[in-house]
Amino acid sequence: xxxxxxxxxxxxxxxxxxxxxxxxxxxxxxxxxxxxxxxxxxxxxxxxxxxxxxxxxxxxxxxxxxxxxxxxxxxxxxxxxxxxxxxxxxxxxxxxxxxxxxxxxxxxxxxxxxxxxxxxxxxxxxxxxxxxxxxxxxxxxxxxxxxxxxxxxxxxxxxxxxxxxxxxxxxxxxxxxxxxxxxxxxxxxxxxxxxxxxxxxxxxxxxxxxxxxxxxxxxxxxxxxxxxxxxxxxxxxxxxxxxxxxxxxxxxxxxxxxxxxxxxxxxxxxxxxxxxxxxxxxxxxxxxxxxxxxxxxxxxxxxxxxxxxxxxxxxxxxxxxxxxxxxxxxxxxxxxxxxxxxxxxxxxxxxxxxxxxxxxxxxxxxxxxxxxxxxxxxxxxxxxxxxxxxxxxxxxxxxxxxxxxxxxxxxxxxxxxx
Numbered sequence: 250x251x252x253x254x255x256x257x258x259x260x261x262x263x264x265x266x267x268x269x270x271x272x273x274x275x276x277x278x279x280x281x282x283x284x285x286x287x288x289x290x291x292x293x294x295x296x297x298x299x300x301x302x303x304x305x306x307x308x309x310x311x312x313x314x315x316x317x318x319x320x321x322x323x324x325x326x327x328x329x330x331x332x333x334x335x336x337x338x339x340x341x342x343x344x345x346x347x348x349x350x351x352x353x354x355x356x357x358x359x360x361x362x363x364x365x366x367x368x369x370x371x372x373x374x375x376x377x378x379x380x381x382x383x384x385x386x387x388x389x390x391x392x393x394x395x396x397x398x399x400x401x402x403x404x405x406x407x408x409x410x411x412x413x414x415x416x417x418x419x420x421x422x423x424x425x426x427x428x429x430x431x432x433x434x435x436x437x438x439x440x441x442x443x444x445x446x447x448x449x450x451x452x453x454x455x456x457x458x459x460x461x462x463x464x465x466x467x468x469x470x471x472x473x474x475x476x477x478x479x480x481x482x483x484x485x486x487x488x489x490x491x492x493x494x495x496x497x498x499x500x501x502x503x504x505x506x507x508x509x510x511x512x513x514x515x516x517x518x519x520x521x522x523x524x525x526x527x528x529x530x531x532x533x534x535x536x537x538x539x540x541x542x543x544x545x546x547x548x549x550x551x552x553x554x555x556x557x558x559x560x561x562x563x564x565x566x567x568x569x570x571x572x573x574x575x576x577x578x579x580x581x582x583x584x585x586x587x588x589x590x591x592x593x594x595x596x597x598x599x600x601x602x603x604x605x606x607x608x609x610x611x612x613x614x615x616x617x618x619x620x621x622x623x624x625x626x627x628x629x630x631x632x633x634x635x636x637x638x639x640x641x642x643x644x645x646x647x648x649x650x651x652x653x654x655x656x657x658x659x660x661x662x663x664x665x666x667x
Contacts, residue, residue: 268560271518283331341536350553361444365419378411379664380449386459391417405653420563429568431591434466455479477603477663484615485623486584515570597626604630609637
């Protein structure tokens with residue numbers, strides 16, 4: 250008699266996801282956007298809706314077109330479109346939260362650590378190429394630079410024989426909650442540099458987004474110990490091309506300051522809300538598009554991998570939050586040559602080593618004009634404009650061609666320079 254077949258194991262449970270974070274905010278924004286169209290319709294029809302001067306002509310043309318349409322039929326069509334968009338958005342969110350993907354990348358060795366900060370060594374055995382110290386932002390997790398087997402600048406550099414090291418800041422612990430930028434740059438980042446110097450010699454500094462500003466600060470404080478500086482989508486002039494965001498933060502300063510005082514840090518969800526104001530409809534668009542993808546396709550997996558990282562950010566230490574939000578965004582101290590670290594002025598014109606600026610020209614988070622201000626102030630900077638967005642430059646389908654490859658060649662060329 251044959252033995253009964255063993256029952257198949259149950260499928261693994263999908264990862265527990267909280268995103269898109271903060272979900273109540275995104276749901277409210279979606280509802281307000283759709284309801285706002287309905288509420289604004291009477292004002293558009295009778296011409297009482299206020300418009301900015303540059304939109305007056307288009308608004309009047311739209312109003313005249315509406316006058317030729319049956320109002321009841323148009324109202325029904327508008328309501329149907331609102332329901333369709335809301336349904337797609339909710340379907341996309343639910344599909345994301347149930348998707349089985351989870352990041353499974355081999356962990357690189359820890360070369361050095363202090364407090365919550367670790368230095369990860371991606372070098373392959375026997376590698377003899379130039380060392381690279383990669384610095385990510387303090388806001389998001391470092392693994393955006395090692396997102397997946399197909400999207401990892403760190404492993405690409407290692408495969409090409411370089412010796413890449415990645416700073417992993419992690420979330421602020423009890424000690425780091427009192428840190429300012431000087432503590433992170435002249436303290437933790439300088440310690441990571443010392444560890445790289447001992448293991449692999451003088452490195453090229455490379456920084457992504459906010460990490461580029463941190464790398465520049467360290468490069469000027471420790472110029473004799475680095476070979477060059479690579480900047481990926483790094484902001485500098487926080488009022489370029491429009492100081493509107495700085496004015497918005499200035500108006501919110503008392504409230505933000507109270508939140509930082511109450512929590513001892515800038516909470517992650519509040520940071521996410523601030524970033525969403527750059528493109529309020531962005532969350533809706535991307536989840537509606539995701540709802541139309543086949544769950545098992547590569548594009549869907551890439552979306553989930555990136556969205557998991559976006560929702561896995563960290564809070565900012567209180568002093569750092571005040572410096573970044575108020576000294577940078579509101580007062581624009583960097584572009585005004587008034588940014589100071591531990592008594593030392595940080596001015597890009599003082600960095601005499603070779604530098605490279607990779608600037609995505611579709612960047613909504615760091616406008617290209619903001620990055621260009623830094624690149625043009627560096628005495629020996631090679632500027633490369635990329636047809637990409639802020640995150641797509643390191644995770645997109647063309648990242649290897651547009652970023653990984655050129656970055657590797659430049660590091661090889663300048664690595665070892667005194």
